[in-house]
Amino acid sequence: MNQIEELAKLLGVDASFITDPDITLSYSRDQAPFAQSAPPRAVLLAKNAEQISTTLRFANQHKIPVVTRGAGSGLAGGANSSADSIVISLEKMNQIIDIDTENLIARVEAGVINLDLDTKVKEFGLAYLPDPASRDWSTLGGNAATNAGGMCCVKYGVTSSHVRAAQVVLASGEIIEIGKATKKSVTTYDLLHLFIGSEGTLGIITELTLNLVVRPQPPATMIATFASITDAASAATQLLKFKPSMLEIVDQTTLKAVEAWHPLGFEIAGSVLLMQLDENPHLCEEALSVCRRFNLIDGVYSEDPADSADLIRVRKMAYPALERMGATLLDDVALPINKIAEFVERVEKLSASSGLTIGIFGHAGDGNMHPTIVHDHGDQAAATLAQKVFGEIVAIAQTLGGTASGEHGIGSIKSTMVQSEISETVMNLQREIKRVFDPQLILNPGKKFPL
Amino acid sequence: MNQIEELAKLLGVDASFITDPDITLSYSRDQAPFAQSAPPRAVLLAKNAEQISTTLRFANQHKIPVVTRGAGSGLAGGANSSADSIVISLEKMNQIIDIDTENLIARVEAGVINLDLDTKVKEFGLAYLPDPASRDWSTLGGNAATNAGGMCCVKYGVTSSHVRAAQVVLASGEIIEIGKATKKSVTTYDLLHLFIGSEGTLGIITELTLNLVVRPQPPATMIATFASITDAASAATQLLKFKPSMLEIVDQTTLKAVEAWHPLGFEIAGSVLLMQLDENPHLCEEALSVCRRFNLIDGVYSEDPADSADLIRVRKMAYPALERMGATLLDDVALPINKIAEFVERVEKLSASSGLTIGIFGHAGDGNMHPTIVHDHGDQAAATLAQKVFGEIVAIAQTLGGTASGEHGIGSIKSTMVQSEISETVMNLQREIKRVFDPQLILNPGKKFPL
Numbered sequence: 093m094n095q096i097e098e099l100a101k102l103l104g105v106d107a108s109f110i111t112d113p114d115i116t117l118s119y120s121r122d123q124a125p126f127a128q129s130a131p132p133r134a135v136l137l138a139k140n141a142e143q144i145s146t147t148l149r150f151a152n153q154h155k156i157p158v159v160t161r162g163a164g165s166g167l168a169g170g171a172n173s174s175a176d177s178i179v180i181s182l183e184k185m186n187q188i189i190d191i192d193t194e195n196l197i198a199r200v201e202a203g204v205i206n207l208d209l210d211t212k213v214k215e216f217g218l219a220y221l222p223d224p225a226s227r228d229w230s231t232l233g234g235n236a237a238t239n240a241g242g243m244c245c246v247k248y249g250v251t252s253s254h255v256r257a258a259q260v261v262l263a264s265g266e267i268i269e270i271g272k273a274t275k276k277s278v279t280t281y282d283l284l285h286l287f288i289g290s291e292g293t294l295g296i297i298t299e300l301t302l303n304l305v306v307r308p309q310p311p312a313t314m315i316a317t318f319a320s321i322t323d324a325a326s327a328a329t330q331l332l333k334f335k336p337s338m339l340e341i342v343d344q345t346t347l348k349a350v351e352a353w354h355p356l357g358f359e360i361a362g363s364v365l366l367m368q369l370d371e372n373p374h375l376c377e378e379a380l381s382v383c384r385r386f387n388l389i390d391g392v393y394s395e396d397p398a399d400s401a402d403l404i405r406v407r408k409m410a411y412p413a414l415e416r417m418g419a420t421l422l423d424d425v426a427l428p429i430n431k432i433a434e435f436v437e438r439v440e441k442l443s444a445s446s447g448l449t450i451g452i453f454g455h456a457g458d459g460n461m462h463p464t465i466v467h468d469h470g471d472q473a474a475a476t477l478a479q480k481v482f483g484e485i486v487a488i489a490q491t492l493g494g495t496a497s498g499e500h501g502i503g504s505i506k507s508t509m510v511q512s513e514i515s516e517t518v519m520n521l522q523r524e525i526k527r528v529f530d531p532q533l534i535l536n537p538g539k540k541f542p543l
Numbered sequence: 544m545n546q547i548e549e550l551a552k553l554l555g556v557d558a559s560f561i562t563d564p565d566i567t568l569s570y571s572r573d574q575a576p577f578a579q580s581a582p583p584r585a586v587l588l589a590k591n592a593e594q595i596s597t598t599l600r601f602a603n604q605h606k607i608p609v610v611t612r613g614a615g616s617g618l619a620g621g622a623n624s625s626a627d628s629i630v631i632s633l634e635k636m637n638q639i640i641d642i643d644t645e646n647l648i649a650r651v652e653a654g655v656i657n658l659d660l661d662t663k664v665k666e667f668g669l670a671y672l673p674d675p676a677s678r679d680w681s682t683l684g685g686n687a688a689t690n691a692g693g694m695c696c697v698k699y700g701v702t703s704s705h706v707r708a709a710q711v712v713l714a715s716g717e718i719i720e721i722g723k724a725t726k727k728s729v730t731t732y733d734l735l736h737l738f739i740g741s742e743g744t745l746g747i748i749t750e751l752t753l754n755l756v757v758r759p760q761p762p763a764t765m766i767a768t769f770a771s772i773t774d775a776a777s778a779a780t781q782l783l784k785f786k787p788s789m790l791e792i793v794d795q796t797t798l799k800a801v802e803a804w805h806p807l808g809f810e811i812a813g814s815v816l817l818m819q820l821d822e823n824p825h826l827c828e829e830a831l832s833v834c835r836r837f838n839l840i841d842g843v844y845s846e847d848p849a850d851s852a853d854l855i856r857v858r859k860m861a862y863p864a865l866e867r868m869g870a871t872l873l874d875d876v877a878l879p880i881n882k883i884a885e886f887v888e889r890v891e892k893l894s895a896s897s898g899l900t901i902g903i904f905g906h907a908g909d910g911n912m913h914p915t916i917v918h919d920h921g922d923q924a925a926a927t928l929a930q931k932v933f934g935e936i937v938a939i940a941q942t943l944g945g946t947a948s949g950e951h952g953i954g955s956i957k958s959t960m961v962q963s964e965i966s967e968t969v970m971n972l973q974r975e976i977k978r979v980f981d982p983q984l985i986l987n988p989g990k991k992f993p994l
Binding site for chain 1: 645646647668689690692696700701703704713717719720721723724725726727728729730731732733734736737739740741745757780783784786822877878879880881906909910911944945946947948949950951952953961964965966968969972973975976979980991992
């Protein structure tokens with residue numbers, strides 16, 4: 093009996109434990125285009141924490157790598173498996189366990205889809221706020237493991253601001269509770285936030301206690317076109333005072349891609365800002381007069397929430413419009429917000445010198461940009477060049493006081509890019525902390541940072 | 544030359560290194576009334592991170608305990624020193640290094656007084672929001688080390704939500720940067736939040752990068768009196784939908800203490816709720832009609848911010864009114880907010896059975912209560928009983944799904960009370976994490992949790 097057969101026997105016949113290579117292949121990677129992966133030895137579609145505990149205890153004993161995944165919506169290769177690994181998928185653990193309308197918290201299994209929770213709590217006039225672009229198919233456990241962001245985070249913060257507590261299975265198989273369901277607690281070290289964003293390298297999150305809020309008012313929406321990205325980015329820093337619940341920027345390259353697909357009237361725009369106000373919807377006119385100080389070409393707004401989908405259409409089309417042009421490599425860096433314009437200028441130079449199209453859009457209010465490199469499908473030389481440019485974009489951000497990832501995570505595609513912004517001491521502290529939780533280094537080894 | 548003389552020589556003549564026992568005595572404890580303390584062997588009034596580095600390197604080598612303090616405003620004995628220790632005070636490191644009005648961040652030395660930063664940034668129309676009751680004398684480094692709360696946290700979150708990055712000196716003397724000045728970053732494990740609330744046991748925070756926000760509008764204020772604390776607490780859960788920037792509760796015992804000092808007209812009230820709305824000031828009338836569903840006796844409000852000081856006077860007088868009655872022991876527990884009424888009932892029974900006066904007030908919107916035990920000055924038997932009751936109050940909170948501390952910290956006075964709500968596995972993880980940062984266990988040993 094080989095190891096996998098032995099584990100299957102331990103898990104019993106009730107477990108969905110898959111070794112068919114036709115099926116395991118589809119659990120071997122996330123959405124990152126160029127990260128290494130190989131079908132794992134087996135996939136557990138976990139039904140409960142106990143099955144995960146059994147699997148980890150066994151894997152720990154036999155030093156078998158374990159890769160955890162939610163929906164596989166990640167963009168950094170964080171869920172990519174190696175040939176010697178076991179993949180644990182949380183997709184079947186998708187129960188909303190409790191919605192507590194008095195304490196304004198929800199308890200969910202980690203495999204619940206983000207939007208499913210928000211849709212459910214809407215019935216009570218409540219909301220789960222974090223809104224990654226993947227929210228209609230990504231899982232809350234994956235959101236926590238990567239500390240996912242989204243458009244509303246400029247006002248409401250990223251996933252880490254919305255998690256109170258978690259149930260976690262350690263590499264040893266022990267099941268523990270971290271954080272506290274109360275709104276405040278300083279009783280232990282903040283182990284909860286150590287897990288959020290740890291990308292499956294410290295343990296497996298099986299359950300989450302999440303903040304709910306009274307559903308915000310539908311927002312007013314403003315769209316403003318500027319002569320240049322410098323103007324739009326400068327205006328963005330001045331718009332934060334209106335407490336936007338969305339503040340997005342789109343560059344000229346991306347606008348041209350959108351125009352080529354669906355003409356929306358942005359032929360002469362150098363850049364576009366989109367803003368939503370859910371707290372002070374009546375301030376759009378005042379916001380527009382701020383924009384006029386920065387070479388505004390044109391601006392429109394509507395306090396009628398029904399118009400918002402129309403007005404933000406260009407932002408929703410940004411990535412699909414670039415995807416139409418070829419194969420894409422979507423980057424993710426975070427910057428000081430007053431460095432956005434300089435960042436875009438440098439990336440434009442890199443685009444010119446490399447000959448690659450690079451469209452830039454992102455969360456202006458957070459300084460979180462998504463430069464997207466486009467190259468011809470099937471052109472291997474261009475693909476190799478795009479990967480090199482992907483890293484150079486990260487380096488530009490780091491030079492400007494920015495960081496390698498704002499919301500997608502480090503995964504496997506950036507794990508060697510972080511060293512230029514982290515001291516060797518901090519890198520070693522990470523390694524030692526990992527050893528505390530995972531002494532055999534079985535959990536997603538090599539992801540997040542080089543071991 | 545003894546060890547202290549040796550360290551003095553290493554630090555040089557420029558260092559404020561004090562061994563005079565008349566002076567070291569005043570650096571030996573914080574505001575916790577019953578925690579053990581003894582004057583330390585020496586006190587360093589640190590001027591910079593390098594002096595702290597030199598001191599820690601030496602202490603680490605010679606296994607000398609080091610206790611860090613800011614203003615000494617803590618309430619949990621977290622800054623209390625032992626006779627074999629060295630105290631490092633950050634009070635002289637009080638420079639505001641930079642205010643960045645574009646990226647909305649401030650960089651400060653850890654010894655800056657909380658209110659001094661807020662006063663400074665007010666000039667730019669900005670605010671530093673966390674508002675612990677001690678904010679006019681507590682330091683930002685101390686606020687971060689304890690993860691201090693305050694009244695506005697019901698809306699804006701505690702200190703941890705307002706810190707982006709920190710400079711930290713490790714036990715080894717190494718100086719590192721954790722977190723990132725950008726608004727978003729998922730590049731490393733969240734070491735920053737591991738430090739926040741770690742109460743000086745993992746390293747010494749020397750510098751902080753803090754969130755600033757556009758100054759909120761002055762709030763409207765409402766005060767409502769109820770027949771019973773159950774009514775007031777039930778109403779509080781329903782008032783959260785108005786997004787209060789303050790939601791405080793005061794019990795009958797405390798109201799009687801206030802009335803005995805300054806009659807404000809609360810003779811017949813069973814409890815009082817105070818609410819401020821800085822986002823929707825026009826909703827006070829609607830809030831009051833919510834209160835009417837819960838045996839409201841009377842309610843008044845004003846949308847004129849100038850009236851707010853008058854209206855919240857009873858809350859500001861709560862603790863001083865109890866202090867007038869005798870020696871006090873101020874507790875701090877956090878609860879699910881729908882357990883506040885049951886908690887107060889149980890504490891009232893404890894008050895009756897022990898014969899001790901216990902006034903309760905606190906942050907209703909967070910479920911963070913401050914039961915305050917009063918006994919006669921100089922009555923040693925009553926003081927001993929009060930300490931016992933202090934622990935029993937924590938146990939009541941834990942039984943109701945609450946936690947040993949919401950914002951004051953565990954320090955030395957609660958370090959043995961946390962075990963009933965934390966598994967031995969989590970306790971051991973804390974111990975192992977401490978060893979990663981502080982292998983010789985010199986940093987504030989025995990605080991936060993038993994080693």
